[in-house]
Amino acid sequence: MLKGKNVIVTGAAKGIGKAIALAFAKEGCNIVLNYHSHLDEETVKEIEDYGVICKPVQGDVSDFAFAADMIKEVKKELGSIDVLVNNAGITKDMLLMRMTEEQFDDVINTNLKGTFNMIRHVSNVMLKQRSGAIINMASVVGINGNIGQANYAASKAGIIGLTKSTAKELASRGITCNAIAPGYVETDMTAVLKEDVQNAILSAIPLKRGGKVEDIARAVVFLAENDYITGQVLNVDGGMVM
Numbered sequence: 739m740l741k742g743k744n745v746i747v748t749g750a751a752k753g754i755g756k757a758i759a760l761a762f763a764k765e766g767c768n769i770v771l772n773y774h775s776h777l778d779e780e781t782v783k784e785i786e787d788y789g790v791i792c793k794p795v796q797g798d799v800s801d802f803a804f805a806a807d808m809i810k811e812v813k814k815e816l817g818s819i820d821v822l823v824n825n826a827g828i829t830k831d832m833l834l835m836r837m838t839e840e841q842f843d844d845v846i847n848t849n850l851k852g853t854f855n856m857i858r859h860v861s862n863v864m865l866k867q868r869s870g871a872i873i874n875m876a877s878v879v880g881i882n883g884n885i886g887q888a889n890y891a892a893s894k895a896g897i898i899g900l901t902k903s904t905a906k907e908l909a910s911r912g913i914t915c916n917a918i919a920p921g922y923v924e925t926d927m928t929a930v931l932k933e934d935v936q937n938a939i940l941s942a943i944p945l946k947r948g949g950k951v952e953d954i955a956r957a958v959v960f961l962a963e964n965d966y967i968t969g970q971v972l973n974v975d976g977g978m979v980m
Contacts, residue, residue: 739963740762740765740766740767740821740959740962740963741765741766741767742766742767742768743762743765743766743767743768743818743820743821744767744768744770744812744816744817744818744819744820744821745759745762745767745768745769745770745820745821745822745823745962746770746772746808746809746812746819746821746822746823746856746860747759747762747769747770747771747772747823747825748772748799748823748824748825748826748852748856749772749773749774749799749825749826749827750769750771750772750773750781750825751771751773751774751775751776751777751778751781752778752781752926753925753926753927753951754825754875754920754923754925754951754954754955755823755825755826756781756951757951757952757954757955758823758825758954758955758958758959759771759781759785759792760784760785760955761952761955761956761958761959762821762958762959762962763784763785763788763790763792764788765959766788766789766790767790767820767821768790768791768792768793768816769785769790769791769792769793770793770795770808770812770816771785771792771793771794771795772795772796772797772799772808772826773794773795773796774796774797774798774826775796777794777796782794791816793812793815793816795808795811795812798848798852799824799826799848799852799853799855799856800847800848800851800852800855801855802855802858804855805852805855805856805858805859806855806859808859809856809859809860809862809863810859813863818863818867819860819863819864819867819870820867820869820870820871821870821871821872821873821962822856822857822860822870822871822872822873823873823874823875823958823962824852824853824856824857824872824873824874824875824897825875826848826849826852826853827848827849827852827875827893828844828845828848828849829845829887829890829927830844830845830889830890831886831887831890832886832889833885833886834888837888837889841889842888842889842892844889845889845890845892845893846889846892846893846896848893849890849893849894849896849897850892850893850896850897850900853874853897853900854900857872857874857900857904857915860872861904861908861913864908864911864913865908865911865913868911868912868913869911869912869913870908870912870913870914871913871914871915871916871961871962871965872901872904872908872913872914872915872916873915873916873917873918873958873961873962874897874900874901874915874916874917874918875897875917875918875920876894876895876897876898876901876917876918876919876971877890877891877894877919877920878919878920878921878973878975878978878979879891879894880893880894880895880896880897880898880919881895881898881919881971881973881979882979894919897917898917898919898971901915901916901917901969901971902969905968905969906969909968909969912965914961914964914965914967914968915968915969916961916967916968916969916970916971916972917970917971917972918954918957918958918961918971918972918974919971919972919973919974919975919979920949920954920974920975921943921949921973921974921975921976921978921979922939922940922943922948922949922975922976922978923948923949923950923951923953923954924948924949924950924951925951928948936948942978943975943976943977943978944976944977944978944980945976945977946976947976948976949974949975949976953974954974957972957974
Protein backbone atom coordinates (compact mmCIF):
# COMPACT_ATOMS: atom_id res chain seq x y z
CA MET A 739 0.00 0.00 0.00
CA LEU A 740 2.86 2.40 0.79
CA LYS A 741 5.39 1.04 -1.70
CA GLY A 742 6.67 3.79 -3.98
CA LYS A 743 5.27 6.63 -1.86
CA ASN A 744 7.37 9.69 -1.06
CA VAL A 745 7.75 10.48 2.64
CA ILE A 746 9.24 13.52 4.38
CA VAL A 747 10.44 12.98 7.95
CA THR A 748 11.69 16.02 9.86
CA GLY A 749 14.24 15.70 12.65
CA ALA A 750 15.25 12.32 11.25
CA ALA A 751 18.97 12.17 12.01
CA LYS A 752 18.57 9.90 15.03
CA GLY A 753 16.21 8.53 17.65
CA ILE A 754 12.51 8.39 16.84
CA GLY A 755 12.89 10.26 13.55
CA LYS A 756 15.50 7.82 12.24
CA ALA A 757 13.36 4.85 13.28
CA ILE A 758 10.38 6.34 11.43
CA ALA A 759 12.44 6.89 8.28
CA LEU A 760 13.71 3.30 8.39
CA ALA A 761 10.20 1.93 8.96
CA PHE A 762 8.88 3.69 5.87
CA ALA A 763 11.93 2.64 3.84
CA LYS A 764 11.23 -0.96 4.82
CA GLU A 765 7.75 -0.49 3.31
CA GLY A 766 9.36 0.59 0.04
CA CYS A 767 8.94 4.35 0.44
CA ASN A 768 11.36 7.00 -0.79
CA ILE A 769 12.60 9.11 2.11
CA VAL A 770 13.30 12.83 2.37
CA LEU A 771 15.39 12.95 5.52
CA ASN A 772 15.44 16.39 7.13
CA TYR A 773 18.01 17.14 9.82
CA HIS A 774 19.20 20.28 11.58
CA SER A 775 22.91 20.00 12.33
CA HIS A 776 24.53 16.59 11.78
CA LEU A 777 23.65 13.44 9.87
CA ASP A 778 25.60 10.19 9.98
CA GLU A 779 26.23 8.98 6.44
CA GLU A 780 25.51 5.45 7.68
CA THR A 781 21.88 6.46 8.23
CA VAL A 782 21.48 7.30 4.55
CA LYS A 783 23.07 3.98 3.60
CA GLU A 784 20.74 2.05 5.93
CA ILE A 785 17.76 3.60 4.18
CA GLU A 786 19.12 3.11 0.67
CA ASP A 787 19.81 -0.54 1.46
CA TYR A 788 16.05 -1.08 1.20
CA GLY A 789 16.29 -0.15 -2.49
CA VAL A 790 14.65 3.26 -2.11
CA ILE A 791 15.71 6.87 -2.66
CA CYS A 792 17.03 8.77 0.35
CA LYS A 793 17.29 12.55 -0.04
CA PRO A 794 18.98 14.26 2.94
CA VAL A 795 17.99 17.91 3.45
CA GLN A 796 19.71 20.02 6.11
CA GLY A 797 17.79 22.94 7.55
CA ASP A 798 15.68 24.40 10.33
CA VAL A 799 11.93 23.79 10.01
CA SER A 800 11.23 26.78 12.25
CA ASP A 801 12.31 28.91 9.26
CA PHE A 802 9.17 29.53 7.18
CA ALA A 803 11.15 30.15 3.96
CA PHE A 804 13.27 27.01 4.41
CA ALA A 805 10.14 24.88 4.82
CA ALA A 806 8.68 26.37 1.65
CA ASP A 807 11.87 25.78 -0.34
CA MET A 808 12.20 22.19 0.86
CA ILE A 809 8.62 21.32 -0.10
CA LYS A 810 9.04 22.98 -3.50
CA GLU A 811 12.30 21.12 -4.20
CA VAL A 812 10.93 17.74 -3.11
CA LYS A 813 7.83 18.16 -5.25
CA LYS A 814 9.99 19.10 -8.24
CA GLU A 815 12.41 16.21 -7.77
CA LEU A 816 10.10 13.37 -6.71
CA GLY A 817 6.81 14.46 -8.28
CA SER A 818 4.60 14.01 -5.23
CA ILE A 819 4.62 14.22 -1.43
CA ASP A 820 2.48 11.45 -0.03
CA VAL A 821 3.34 11.49 3.68
CA LEU A 822 4.68 14.20 5.97
CA VAL A 823 5.92 13.27 9.43
CA ASN A 824 6.57 16.30 11.64
CA ASN A 825 9.01 14.87 14.14
CA ALA A 826 11.54 17.69 14.63
CA GLY A 827 11.57 18.87 18.21
CA ILE A 828 13.75 20.15 21.03
CA THR A 829 13.57 20.49 24.81
CA LYS A 830 14.89 23.27 27.03
CA ASP A 831 13.58 22.24 30.41
CA MET A 832 13.38 24.67 33.31
CA LEU A 833 10.96 25.43 36.12
CA LEU A 834 8.42 27.99 34.97
CA MET A 835 9.56 30.73 37.35
CA ARG A 836 13.15 30.40 36.09
CA MET A 837 12.42 29.84 32.41
CA THR A 838 13.82 32.52 30.12
CA GLU A 839 11.96 34.03 27.23
CA GLU A 840 14.54 32.50 24.89
CA GLN A 841 13.99 29.00 26.31
CA PHE A 842 10.25 29.34 25.81
CA ASP A 843 10.48 30.85 22.33
CA ASP A 844 13.06 28.36 21.02
CA VAL A 845 10.93 25.34 21.95
CA ILE A 846 7.71 26.86 20.60
CA ASN A 847 9.42 27.92 17.38
CA THR A 848 10.92 24.52 16.60
CA ASN A 849 8.19 22.23 17.89
CA LEU A 850 4.98 24.11 17.13
CA LYS A 851 5.85 26.73 14.53
CA GLY A 852 8.05 24.24 12.69
CA THR A 853 5.11 21.84 12.46
CA PHE A 854 2.87 24.65 11.21
CA ASN A 855 5.45 25.73 8.62
CA MET A 856 5.66 22.25 7.14
CA ILE A 857 1.90 21.70 7.09
CA ARG A 858 1.31 25.14 5.63
CA HIS A 859 3.53 24.45 2.63
CA VAL A 860 2.83 20.74 2.07
CA SER A 861 -0.93 21.34 2.12
CA ASN A 862 -0.69 23.13 -1.24
CA VAL A 863 0.84 20.02 -2.79
CA MET A 864 -1.52 17.55 -1.14
CA LEU A 865 -4.63 19.59 -1.97
CA LYS A 866 -3.74 19.46 -5.67
CA GLN A 867 -3.05 15.71 -5.38
CA ARG A 868 -6.31 15.22 -3.45
CA SER A 869 -4.42 12.81 -1.21
CA GLY A 870 -1.85 12.72 1.56
CA ALA A 871 -1.19 11.82 5.17
CA ILE A 872 0.24 14.14 7.82
CA ILE A 873 1.43 12.72 11.15
CA ASN A 874 2.57 15.11 13.87
CA MET A 875 4.64 14.19 16.90
CA ALA A 876 2.88 15.33 20.06
CA SER A 877 3.55 13.93 23.55
CA VAL A 878 1.75 12.73 26.66
CA VAL A 879 3.23 15.87 28.23
CA GLY A 880 1.00 17.89 25.89
CA ILE A 881 -1.99 16.11 27.44
CA ASN A 882 -1.02 15.96 31.13
CA GLY A 883 1.63 18.67 31.48
CA ASN A 884 4.87 18.13 33.36
CA ILE A 885 6.93 19.96 35.97
CA GLY A 886 9.83 21.82 34.38
CA GLN A 887 8.44 21.50 30.86
CA ALA A 888 5.93 24.33 30.49
CA ASN A 889 7.43 25.31 27.12
CA TYR A 890 7.53 21.73 25.82
CA ALA A 891 4.03 20.93 27.10
CA ALA A 892 2.64 24.09 25.53
CA SER A 893 4.25 23.25 22.19
CA LYS A 894 2.89 19.70 22.19
CA ALA A 895 -0.59 20.75 23.31
CA GLY A 896 -0.50 23.27 20.47
CA ILE A 897 0.40 20.49 18.04
CA ILE A 898 -2.69 18.56 19.15
CA GLY A 899 -4.93 21.56 18.43
CA LEU A 900 -3.15 22.16 15.13
CA THR A 901 -3.63 18.51 14.18
CA LYS A 902 -7.38 18.58 14.76
CA SER A 903 -7.85 21.87 12.91
CA THR A 904 -5.76 20.65 9.98
CA ALA A 905 -7.74 17.41 9.83
CA LYS A 906 -11.01 19.34 9.59
CA GLU A 907 -9.74 21.74 6.94
CA LEU A 908 -8.18 19.15 4.64
CA ALA A 909 -10.50 16.16 5.00
CA SER A 910 -12.69 17.08 2.03
CA ARG A 911 -9.69 16.55 -0.28
CA GLY A 912 -8.87 13.11 1.08
CA ILE A 913 -6.00 14.26 3.30
CA THR A 914 -5.66 12.85 6.81
CA CYS A 915 -3.89 14.48 9.75
CA ASN A 916 -3.21 12.70 13.03
CA ALA A 917 -0.85 12.94 15.98
CA ILE A 918 1.21 10.46 17.95
CA ALA A 919 1.67 11.11 21.67
CA PRO A 920 4.67 9.08 22.87
CA GLY A 921 5.21 8.42 26.52
CA TYR A 922 8.61 7.52 27.99
CA VAL A 923 10.69 6.30 25.07
CA GLU A 924 14.25 4.98 25.41
CA THR A 925 16.43 7.40 23.42
CA ASP A 926 19.71 9.28 23.88
CA MET A 927 17.65 12.09 25.41
CA THR A 928 16.16 9.91 28.16
CA ALA A 929 19.35 7.89 28.72
CA VAL A 930 20.96 10.86 30.53
CA LEU A 931 18.25 10.92 33.21
CA LYS A 932 19.34 9.81 36.67
CA GLU A 933 18.44 6.25 37.63
CA ASP A 934 16.02 7.31 40.37
CA VAL A 935 14.22 9.59 37.91
CA GLN A 936 13.94 6.78 35.37
CA ASN A 937 12.64 4.40 38.03
CA ALA A 938 10.01 6.92 39.12
CA ILE A 939 8.81 7.28 35.52
CA LEU A 940 8.70 3.52 34.96
CA SER A 941 6.67 3.00 38.12
CA ALA A 942 3.93 5.21 36.65
CA ILE A 943 3.69 3.11 33.48
CA PRO A 944 1.24 0.19 33.72
CA LEU A 945 3.41 -1.94 31.40
CA LYS A 946 6.38 -1.13 33.68
CA ARG A 947 8.82 -0.50 30.85
CA GLY A 948 9.87 2.23 28.50
CA GLY A 949 8.93 2.27 24.86
CA LYS A 950 11.28 1.62 21.96
CA VAL A 951 11.69 4.00 19.02
CA GLU A 952 10.36 1.19 16.83
CA ASP A 953 7.08 1.25 18.79
CA ILE A 954 6.54 4.84 17.73
CA ALA A 955 7.63 4.16 14.15
CA ARG A 956 5.12 1.32 13.73
CA ALA A 957 2.32 3.58 14.95
CA VAL A 958 3.28 6.29 12.44
CA VAL A 959 3.26 3.80 9.55
CA PHE A 960 -0.14 2.52 10.70
CA LEU A 961 -1.62 6.03 10.57
CA ALA A 962 -0.09 6.65 7.14
CA GLU A 963 -1.66 3.45 5.80
CA ASN A 964 -5.15 3.99 7.19
CA ASP A 965 -6.99 6.67 5.21
CA TYR A 966 -10.12 6.50 7.37
CA ILE A 967 -8.47 7.78 10.56
CA THR A 968 -8.11 11.55 10.91
CA GLY A 969 -8.02 14.15 13.66
CA GLN A 970 -6.92 11.61 16.25
CA VAL A 971 -4.22 11.54 18.92
CA LEU A 972 -2.78 8.05 19.38
CA ASN A 973 -1.06 7.58 22.74
CA VAL A 974 1.87 5.18 22.45
CA ASP A 975 2.80 5.22 26.10
CA GLY A 976 2.50 1.82 27.79
CA GLY A 977 -0.71 3.01 29.43
CA MET A 978 0.63 6.18 31.09
CA VAL A 979 -2.41 8.15 29.97
CA MET A 980 -5.69 6.33 30.09
